[in-house]
Amino acid sequence: MRIAVIGAGGVGGYFGARLAAAGHDVTFVARGRHLEAIRRSGLLVRSPLGDVRTPPSSAVADIGELGPTDLVIVAVKLWDTEDIALRLSSADLGDPHVLSLQNGVHKDLILRSHLGEERVLGGTCFISAFIEEPGVVVHNNTLQKIIVGPYLATQATMSEAVHTAFRDAEIDTEPSTDIEKVIWEKFVFLVGLSATTAAVRRPIGVVRSNDRTRVLLSEVMQEATEVARASGVKLDETFVQTQMDFCDTLPATMTSSMHNDLEKGNRLELPWLSGGVVDLAEPLGIAVPRNRTVADILAPYIEGDSSPSM
Numbered sequence: 001m002r003i004a005v006i007g008a009g010g011v012g013g014y015f016g017a018r019l020a021a022a023g024h025d026v027t028f029v030a031r032g033r034h035l036e037a038i039r040r041s042g043l044l045v046r047s048p049l050g051d052v053r054t055p056p057s058s059a060v061a062d063i064g065e066l067g068p069t070d071l072v073i074v075a076v077k078l079w080d081t082e083d084i085a086l087r088l089s090s091a092d093l094g095d096p097h098v099l100s101l102q103n104g105v106h107k108d109l110i111l112r113s114h115l116g117e118e119r120v121l122g123g124t125c126f127i128s129a130f131i132e133e134p135g136v137v138v139h140n141n142t143l144q145k146i147i148v149g150p151y152l153a154t155q156a157t158m159s160e161a162v163h164t165a166f167r168d169a170e171i172d173t174e175p176s177t178d179i180e181k182v183i184w185e186k187f188v189f190l191v192g193l194s195a196t197t198a199a200v201r202r203p204i205g206v207v208r209s210n211d212r213t214r215v216l217l218s219e220v221m222q223e224a225t226e227v228a229r230a231s232g233v234k235l236d237e238t239f240v241q242t243q244m245d246f247c248d249t250l251p252a253t254m255t256s257s258m259h260n261d262l263e264k265g266n267r268l269e270l271p272w273l274s275g276g277v278v279d280l281a282e283p284l285g286i287a288v289p290r291n292r293t294v295a296d297i298l299a300p301y302i303e304g305d306s307s308p309s310m
């Protein structure tokens with residue numbers, strides 16, 4: 001399959017390199033020092049599941065340099081989604097399907113509004129990976145899962161082909177016949193994990209073992225669940241309890257990518273996580289005080305934070 005990966009960071013770099021190692025024709029769209037390093041020595045992925053390096057020719061600077069493509073994987077941070085959607089809509093790539101592995105429930109709405117419903121498959125991923133230095137992506141543990149599914153019946157064949165490509169690349173993958181629900185389920189979990197780990201500035205082990213922050217975690221997810229249901233997504237009655245039980249099984253050191261970004265002073269995806277819950281809740285008339293408070297407390301850091309704390 002001819003695959004373009006937009007954003008060669010933790011997610012795009014990891015999954016793109018695995019697909020390339022399995023023999024797919026993978027081209028990354030990258031920028032800055034990361035692009036320069038890939039062009040010099042290829043993209044190196046360091047992983048407990050085995051390292052992999054792509055060739056220096058595997059990256060280009062612009063979507064316009066891509067040739068005919070079967071599948072575009074979008075793996076930029078959420079604030080770059082609209083720009084990428086606009087560039088994709090004006091590029092001559094043939095008629096590729098587009099799969100976003102980004103977090104949240106806003107990404108596919110943005111992509112579909114620019115590219116049309118037929119072209120956008122549904123998907124979500126579970127991994128912890130980041131750019132350690134230009135040209136190098138580090139995969140933190142053995143988790144590396146993708147769930148993919150069609151939004152429309154007409155996408156079933158392509159969705160199955162994409163699932164097969166991931167499986168053949170030894171990525172842990174599952175097909176889904178209700179991908180919208182899967183994306184919302186991950187959203188609710190991630191809103192809980194990101195809100196609490198970032199607000200407490202500690203991993204899940206600390207959050208879940210303190211009585212007050214444990215309740216906070218549960219209530220943040222409960223609010224997001226109510227927004228999901230009011231948006232037409234049928235989450236089970238026991239969904240929040242199931243997520244709390246799941247959180248109890250996670251390694252104590254596990255944290256969210258937003259907490260990592262906060263600690264590094266990076267820009268945050270907060271407006272699409274707890275901030276996204278607040279925005280979605282308003283027209284639905286749902287009160288989400290826990291998410292609103294977290295969004296307000298973290299607001300000073302949304303654009304990144306290079307200032308000393310005292």
Ligand SMILES: NC(=O)C1=CN([C@@H]2O[C@H](COP(=O)(O)OP(=O)(O)OC[C@H]3O[C@@H](n4cnc5c(N)ncnc54)[C@H](OP(=O)(O)O)[C@@H]3O)[C@@H](O)[C@H]2O)C=CC1
Pocket residue numbers: 006007008009010011012029030031032034061075076077078080083084101102103125126127128129130131257269
């Ligand atoms: N990292 C993780 O473990 C996980 C992340 N996710 C989600 O996946 C998405 C991607 O996250 P992540 O991989 O961490 O992000 P990263 O910041 O690691 O990677 C994104 C890359 O895309 C680049 N980029 C952005 N716009 C362009 C452009 N126009 N042209 C070329 N390159 C571009 C960025 O460059 P620059 O740095 O210059 O902006 C960066 O190198 C997010 O929505 C995140 O929430 C989901 C699960 C886990």
Ligand SMILES: CC(C)(CO)C(=O)C(=O)O
Pocket residue numbers: 103125126127128190193255256257258
């Ligand atoms: C929870 C996790 C690590 C799962 O992929 C994630 O998506 C994130 O922190 O952004």
